Amino acid sequence: MKIAVLVKEVPDSYGERRLSLTTGLADRSASDPVLDEITSRAVEAAVSYAESSEDVEVALVTMGPESAEAMLRKTLAMGADSAHHVIDPELAGSDMTLSAEVLAAVLQRIECDLIIAGDVSSDGSGGVIPTMIAERMGIAHATSLDTLEITESTVTGQRATYGGTVTVQAQLPAVVSLTERHPGPRFPGFKGIMAAKKKPLETYALADLGIDPAADVPRSIMLAVSESPPRSAGEKIVDEGDAGTKLADYLIEKKLV
Amino acid sequence: MTEQNILAFLPVLPSGELVGSAAELLGAAALIGTPVGVLVTAPGKAQRAAESAGHYGATAVFVVEDDTVSSTLTAPAADALVTAGRAVGAEAVLIPDDVDGRDIAARLSVRTQSAIATDVVGVHRDDEGVVAHHSVYGSMFTTESAPTHGSLIITLREGSVENRAPGVDPKIRRLDLGELPSQSAAIIEFSPSAEASTRPDLRGADTVVAGGRGLGSVEGFALAEELADALGAGLGASRAAVDAGYAPNSLQVGQTGVTVSPELYIALGISGAVQHQAGMQTAKTVIAINKDPEAPIFDIADLGIVGDVFEVVPQLIETLKAKSS
Numbered sequence: 008m009k010i011a012v013l014v015k016e017v018p019d020s021y022g023e024r025r026l027s028l029t030t031g032l033a034d035r036s037a038s039d040p041v042l043d044e045i046t047s048r049a050v051e052a053a054v055s056y057a058e059s060s061e062d063v064e065v066a067l068v069t070m071g072p073e074s075a076e077a078m079l080r081k082t083l084a085m086g087a088d089s090a091h092h093v094i095d096p097e098l099a100g101s102d103m104t105l106s107a108e109v110l111a112a113v114l115q116r117i118e119c120d121l122i123i124a125g126d127v128s129s130d131g132s133g134g135v136i137p138t139m140i141a142e143r144m145g146i147a148h149a150t151s152l153d154t155l156e157i158t159e160s161t162v163t164g165q166r167a168t169y170g171g172t173v174t175v176q177a178q179l180p181a182v183v184s185l186t187e188r189h190p191g192p193r194f195p196g197f198k199g200i201m202a203a204k205k206k207p208l209e210t211y212a213l214a215d216l217g218i219d220p221a222a223d224v225p226r227s228i229m230l231a232v233s234e235s236p237p238r239s240a241g242e243k244i245v246d247e248g249d250a251g252t253k254l255a256d257y258l259i260e261k262k263l264v
Numbered sequence: 265m266t267e268q269n270i271l272a273f274l275p276v277l278p279s280g281e282l283v284g285s286a287a288e289l290l291g292a293a294a295l296i297g298t299p300v301g302v303l304v305t306a307p308g309k310a311q312r313a314a315e316s317a318g319h320y321g322a323t324a325v326f327v328v329e330d331d332t333v334s335s336t337l338t339a340p341a342a343d344a345l346v347t348a349g350r351a352v353g354a355e356a357v358l359i360p361d362d363v364d365g366r367d368i369a370a371r372l373s374v375r376t377q378s379a380i381a382t383d384v385v386g387v388h389r390d391d392e393g394v395v396a397h398h399s400v401y402g403s404m405f406t407t408e409s410a411p412t413h414g415s416l417i418i419t420l421r422e423g424s425v426e427n428r429a430p431g432v433d434p435k436i437r438r439l440d441l442g443e444l445p446s447q448s449a450a451i452i453e454f455s456p457s458a459e460a461s462t463r464p465d466l467r468g469a470d471t472v473v474a475g476g477r478g479l480g481s482v483e484g485f486a487l488a489e490e491l492a493d494a495l496g497a498g499l500g501a502s503r504a505a506v507d508a509g510y511a512p513n514s515l516q517v518g519q520t521g522v523t524v525s526p527e528l529y530i531a532l533g534i535s536g537a538v539q540h541q542a543g544m545q546t547a548k549t550v551i552a553i554n555k556d557p558e559a560p561i562f563d564i565a566d567l568g569i570v571g572d573v574f575e576v577v578p579q580l581i582e583t584l585k586a587k588s589s
Contacts, residue, residue, distance in 0.1 A: 020519050020539055024401040031407060045520070103380050104373065127366075129519055130401070133382040134361075135419070138338070138370035148370075149337065149449040151363040163452075167363050167514075170277040171456040175337050177449035187520050188513065225414035227379040230395060232407045238545055238564040245557070246571025251579025254551065255587065257567055263471070263528045263549060264495060264584060 008159065008179075009064045010053045011091075011117055013110065013124040013137070014082055016075045017043040020129045031232040032100050033130065035072070042078050045125030047085075047192040049185050053123050054086040054193075056157050064088050066117055070098060070109055076208065083203035084195035090208040091117060097213055097220040102227040103131075105220055107139035112216040115144065121162060124184040126151045137184040147177035150184040268297030268389075269352040273345060273359045273368060274317055278334070278454065280309040282316045284465060285360045285422050290321040292420055293358055294429035296389045301325040301434070302348045304341050306334045314436050321429020326351070328439050337449040338364070342371040343441050349376065351437075354415055356387075356394045361419035369419045379411035385424035394418075402519055402542020423467040423524065466515065469498030471528040472547070474517055476540075477504035478533020478554060478573060485510040487577055488532050494581045500524065500544075502534045518543035532573045536561025553577065 018024040018038040025037035050067070057063035067082055069075050070093040079090040093109050101109070114122060122141075127134035134151075141148035152164030152175075162183050163176040177183075195203070213220060244250060258264040270293035275283040286301075293299035301322035303313055307329045314325040326348040333340045345357060345368065357372065359365040361383050373380040386397035394416050398407045410416070466472060473495065475488030485505065492499040501511035503518050517524055519539040529547035534540060536552065536559055544550070545564055552565035553573050562568040569576055 018401075020402075020542070021537070024404065026400060026405045026407070103382070107370075107374065127520075131382075134366045135370035135373070135380060135382055138367045139374050139380075142371045142374040145445070145447060147337075147447045147449045148367060150367055168454070169275045169283050169364065170279070171454055173337075173451050173455075174453040175449045176452050178447070181447075181449070224377055225379040226412045227381055227409050227416075228412055230408045230410055232405060234405055235399075235403055235546075238550075240563050240568070241566035243557075243562055243565070243568040243570065246569055246576055248575075249579075250553075250569045250571050251576045251581075252583045254553075254567070254569060254576065254580050255583035257551075258528075258584075259587065261549065 008062065008121065009066065009117070009119040010057070010121045010123060011066045011068050011114055011119040012046070012049050012053045012087065013122065014046045014050060014067050014069050014078070015043045015128055016040045016069065016071045016078045017128060017130040024130070026232055028232055028234060030100070031229040040074050040078065042082055043125060043129050045127065045129065045185070045187065048187070048189040049123045049125050050082055050085055050087060051190055051192045052155055052185060057086070066091060066119065068110065068113055068117070069093070070106060079208060080203050081195070083206045084199040085192055086199060089206055092208065092210045093216070094210055095213040101220065103133055103135060103139065104224065104226060107136055107143060109213070109216060109218055110136065111140045111143035112218060113211055114140065120179045121157065122182040124182065126184040126186050137182045141182040147181040148183070149175045149177045149181060151186055152183055153186050153188040155183060155185060155189070268355045269300050270297040271300050271302055271345060271349055271352070271354040271357040272322065273341065273357065273365065274301045274303045274313070275360060275364065276303050276305045276309065276313045278306070278456070280305065280312050282313045284468065286317060287320040287428055288422065288425050289358050289360065289420060290317065290429050291427040292387055292425040294321050295425070295427050296387050296394050297355060298323055299429055300348070300352055300354070302344055304328040304330065304333045304344050307331060314434065318434030319431045321432060322434050323432055324435040324437060326437050326439050328441055330441050332441065332444060334454070335451050336444060337451055338367040338371055339444040339448040340441055341368045342375065343444060344439055345372050346375060347439055347442065349415070356416045356418055358418050358420050361421045365419055369417050373417045376415070378415050378417050380417040381409050382419045384418045384420050387418065399546070402538070403546045421523065463492060464496065464498045466498040466500050466522055466524060470526055471495050471497035472500050472524050472526045473497045473530045473532065474500035474502065474534060474544070475505055475511065475532045476502040476534030477508055479505065479510060482510050487573060491530065491532070491577055491581060494584060498526070502540050531561050532577065534561055535559045536564065
């Protein structure tokens with residue numbers, strides 16, 4: 008079985024993140040790029056399944072700027088077998104329609120049985136790319152799974168729905184995405200880091216995938232970007248035995264209760 | 265000017281009731297055109313939901329009642345929206361930004377070759393059509409987007425649009441599903457949530473009380489519940505409190521979890537790391553109580569109290585009770 012894991016480089020959400028106010032694009036100099044935490048959980052799920060089964064191969068797939076290569080090497084050290092990197096200046100600021108088209112095209116080439124992704128990225132917070140890929144590839148999706156069971160022909164898992172939880176099952180090939188309920192990533196050992204340096208890492212440009220970013224299809228475009236005024240600190244008091252009463256008065260005076 | 269029809273996908277509970285986000289979706293639709301509801305249910309469950317949709321402003325409601333709704337993931341809803349969208353020439357489709365909604369929007373966007381805008385917090389119309397508003401990087405930036413052409417598929421963040429549409433008597437139109445794609449995941453089991461909470465839903469609540477690691481234990485977290493109930497507030501938790509097992513995942517406020525913008529946000533024993541702030545910093549008033557005077561939450565609190573939550577909160581509850589009686 009071949010599993011592809013969608014990984015993404017994002018600005019570190021533990022640091023300051025900025026949009027450029029002239030282009031509306033992420034300001035990559037404002038923060039360190041890191042592997043999106045939710046996608047590291049997807050890698051862990053794939054690698055731990057590969058360890059427990061025979062003949063499972065794990066391929067990492069990403070679309071991103073040059074800096075993503077370092078992220079891919081680090082992630083290969085967790086135990087994935089190969090990496091595939093779509094890199095093209097025309098992809099800067101791509102909308103989700105183009106991103107899904109590109110990722111579906113590279114996944115078609117890899118010919119995988121199962122695609123695992125994180126449920127929602129920490130930067131774009133879209134959460135639709137995995138299912139858009141499934142629709143493009145004509146395969147099933149089972150997204151936002153809190154649990155995941157993989158067999159040779161199916162994936163099964165639980166996810167939230169209106170008024171409860173459902174157990175869903177898809178025949179392979181399929182796309183799944185995982186929630187934060189899944190275990191975080193392992194720390195790669197020295198052996199893993201050394202091995203990662205020699206693992207295959209293939210790069211693709213849009214032309215290699217036969218994709219024209221200027222094709223006349225509907226796109227989402229950004230019209231405006233602005234920075235919200237920062238929140239400032241108000242009054243700070245130290246409790247001297249009456250802070251609960253003072254807080255009650257504050258809430259009543261401001262008509263908040 | 266021709267009529268601008270805006271579809272709103274309205275989720276229905278297995279009981280046949282509309283999910284709470286319906287009023288907001290139709291209210292948002294009314295800001296940019298004529299609201300038309302679409303709902304899919306198991307057979308015999310649609311009538312009451314369709315009438316409620318009219319109450320919330322749907323001038324027409326497309327209804328699918330089909331067995332596959334409870335056995336097939338996403339495909340029935342996506343198919344219904346494709347058909348309804350064609351029937352009325354929808355200019356935009358509003359779908360809740362949640363687990364089911366994102367899948368439906370994703371399939372619809374690719375199938376109809378339409379642009380998609382996700383996690384949208386507001387909508388308006390300009391000379392060229394529908395514009396979607398986004399709140400980016402934990403509300404640090406605001407952006408607006410629009411489709412180059414064609415209709416726009418929108419997933420709407422719950423609790424972000426205040427407009428409500430006046431009630432009408434809706435035209436109910438029944439639809440039959442087309443043939444669904446065979447490559448769909450099956451729903452093999454449904455387990456209803458434990459008894460519904462009487463607390464307001466976190467996403468739409470005017471007041472939110474959230475507890476953090478500083479509450480120390482599951483028993484300690486009960487203090488946040490007690491204050492929430494005393495104030496009629498929604499209950500939230502920091503990621504640290506969820507990770508420590510004090511509160512269920514569904515209550516998590518922050519970068520990963522729910523984003524809220526209530527009138528009043530009270531943080532109990534929450535240090536307020538940037539990831540937590542990303543989920544709550546657009547609250548109108550923020551109150552923080554924490555033992556640690558250096559906690560970052562104080563940097564964004566309108567009123568910060570350095571003290572023991574287990575002393576301050578009971579006194580607060582007592583005082584409020586005394587003043588209201």
